[in-house]
Amino acid sequence: MLEYVFYILSAISIACALLMVFAKNPIHSVLFLIGTFFSIAGHFVILNAHFLAIVQIIVYTGAIMVLFLYVIMLLNLNKESESTKPNIVKVAAVVSAGLLFLVMLASFKESIAIPLPEGTDGIGSVKNLGKVLFSEYLLPFEASSVLFLSAMAGSVLLAKKK
Amino acid sequence: MELIFKASLVVAIFVVTLLVALYSTFAERKISAVLQDRIGPNRAGPFGLLQPLADGVKMFMKEEIIPTTSSKWLFIFAPCLAMLTAGMSSAVMPWGGNLIIDGETYSLQVADINIGILYILGITSVGIYGIMIGGWASDNKYSLLGAIRASSQMISYELAMGLSVIAVVMMTGDLSINEIVKGQPGAHWNVFYQPLGFIIFLICAFAETNRAPFDLPECETELIGGYHTEYSSMKLGFFLFAEYINMFVSCALIAAVYFGGYNMPFINDFGWSPNTVTIVGTACFFLKIAFGIFFFMWVRWTLPRFRYDQLMRLGWQILIPLSIINVILTGLGIIVFK
Numbered sequence: 001m002l003e004y005v006f007y008i009l010s011a012i013s014i015a016c017a018l019l020m021v022f023a024k025n026p027i028h029s030v031l032f033l034i035g036t037f038f039s040i041a042g043h044f045v046i047l048n049a050h051f052l053a054i055v056q057i058i059v060y061t062g063a064i065m066v067l068f069l070y071v072i073m074l075l076n077l078n079k080e081s082e083s084t085k086p087n088i089v090k091v092a093a094v095v096s097a098g099l100l101f102l103v104m105l106a107s108f109k110e111s112i113a114i115p116l117p118e119g120t121d122g123i124g125s126v127k128n129l130g131k132v133l134f135s136e137y138l139l140p141f142e143a144s145s146v147l148f149l150s151a152m153a154g155s156v157l158l159a160k161k162k
Numbered sequence: 163m164e165l166i167f168k169a170s171l172v173v174a175i176f177v178v179t180l181l182v183a184l185y186s187t188f189a190e191r192k193i194s195a196v197l198q199d200r201i202g203p204n205r206a207g208p209f210g211l212l213q214p215l216a217d218g219v220k221m222f223m224k225e226e227i228i229p230t231t232s233s234k235w236l237f238i239f240a241p242c243l244a245m246l247t248a249g250m251s252s253a254v255m256p257w258g259g260n261l262i263i264d265g266e267t268y269s270l271q272v273a274d275i276n277i278g279i280l281y282i283l284g285i286t287s288v289g290i291y292g293i294m295i296g297g298w299a300s301d302n303k304y305s306l307l308g309a310i311r312a313s314s315q316m317i318s319y320e321l322a323m324g325l326s327v328i329a330v331v332m333m334t335g336d337l338s339i340n341e342i343v344k345g346q347p348g349a350h351w352n353v354f355y356q357p358l359g360f361i362i363f364l365i366c367a368f369a370e371t372n373r374a375p376f377d378l379p380e381c382e383t384e385l386i387g388g389y390h391t392e393y394s395s396m397k398l399g400f401f402l403f404a405e406y407i408n409m410f411v412s413c414a415l416i417a418a419v420y421f422g423g424y425n426m427p428f429i430n431d432f433g434w435s436p437n438t439v440t441i442v443g444t445a446c447f448f449l450k451i452a453f454g455i456f457f458f459m460w461v462r463w464t465l466p467r468f469r470y471d472q473l474m475r476l477g478w479q480i481l482i483p484l485s486i487i488n489v490i491l492t493g494l495g496i497i498v499f500k
């Protein structure tokens with residue numbers, strides 16, 4: 001049962017991701033990306049990480065993609081205003097994407113699945129996640145929040161400059 | 163048996179949600195009439211009670227117009243999305259305690275997920291897309307302006323809303339709405355312990371549902387009809403209806419998080435059977451929701467609309483700092499009193 005759900009979700013996420021790349025209209029692109037994020041949240045639910053799933057929806061689909069959509073609507077981008085790149089740039093893009101694919105393939109080929117240790121049923125629950133974040137990974141957690149603060153301060157500085 | 167009960171509960175909640183939204187439109191017209199010293203609708207049926215049905219028939223019968231310049235599929239998709247997200251939030255709401263039928267216990271909540279309150283925040287944040295896509299797909303500058311106003315307003319107020327909920331979660335120690343309701347037995351409602359958080363949450367609920375005094379996305383003096391300028395017939399009906407469903411769900415959320423949900427004082431002193439207590443509790447919950455809806459309408463027909471810069475200043479410079487202060491105060495209170 002869960003296996004079928006996984007295959008359906010994977011099909012949706014890959015289809016949405018491809019459509020996102022190939023869509024001519026930037027708004028359609030953004031909407032397909034939202035679909036991709038939703039199906040990834042579904043994957044988190046299958047993996048019993050409900051908190052991550054809902055955070056994925058709140059942060060990515062609910063906030064970041066809304067801002068994306070907002071900016072694209074304001075800029076009013078459409079097919080006519082899309083600039084065409086010179087051929088050499090296209091070739092370079094294809095080559096670098098191919099190289100990235102090769103590296104990913106090489107790293108995944110040697111990887112082995114690590115089995116879950118026993119007794120980790122509620123590993124994705126809020127309580128366990130909170131305990132781990134505030135004990136074992138306290139320093140990285142705080143460091144990343146400082147990173148967010150500096151990003152915020154930077155944007156305020158840029159906006160106030162003129 | 164469990165499955166049948168859950169399925170019938172889902173259908174019942176859906177029907178009740180639609181009915182409440184239907185009669186909210188009627189209540190809105192009656193309440194506005196009372197506040198403006200008019201009589202209000204009284205022609206269709208006794209006291210005008212069939213007015214919502216007449217409105218619905220009118221909506222269905224009107225001519226369907228889809229602008230030729232617009233993106234057709236997205237234009238149709240947007241109202242569907244607005245209705246869908248409006249109806250999804252009620253799944254995690256605890257409508258009552260437990261019913262005991264033939265010795266088995268059934269919960270009057272469809273899904274008691276352990277992150278219920280986050281689920282509702284997530285659904286609210288996705289609810290913006292219906293308005294945004296509708297506004298963009300109409301290919302009309304007023305619609306687009308309405309959509310942009312709606313999205314920036316909802317994003318700004320979501321932060322303060324989340325922060326005010328955090329204070330309640332800190333007191334309860336759980337993200338499940340059922341646990342939050344259970345944590346306020348009798349008259350120990352959160353509103354008495356979290357007055358500041360409650361006021362912030364209430365203001366944000368007005369902004370999130372796009373109700374006056376924050377109805378800038380559809381303010382008719384500036385934007386004709388805002389994001390639904392180009393919509394007609396039942397698609398317009400869906401947008402308007404989704405607003406009433408959202409209002410019902412946010413009133414239910416306010417009642418559950420701040421007013422004790424299905425709890426009422428002295429309910430255990432009457433010596434009633436558990437089933438009676440559950441049913442009275444559910445009735446009590448709906449009474450609280452009804453008062454909430456009345457309050458929403460009262461405010462709409464009393465206060466004038468905010469200006470856009472006032473709206474943004476209120477959200478970012480007043481409500482967010484206040485809710486952060488509220489979180490800190492709650493933390494201090496927990497340390498001192500526990």
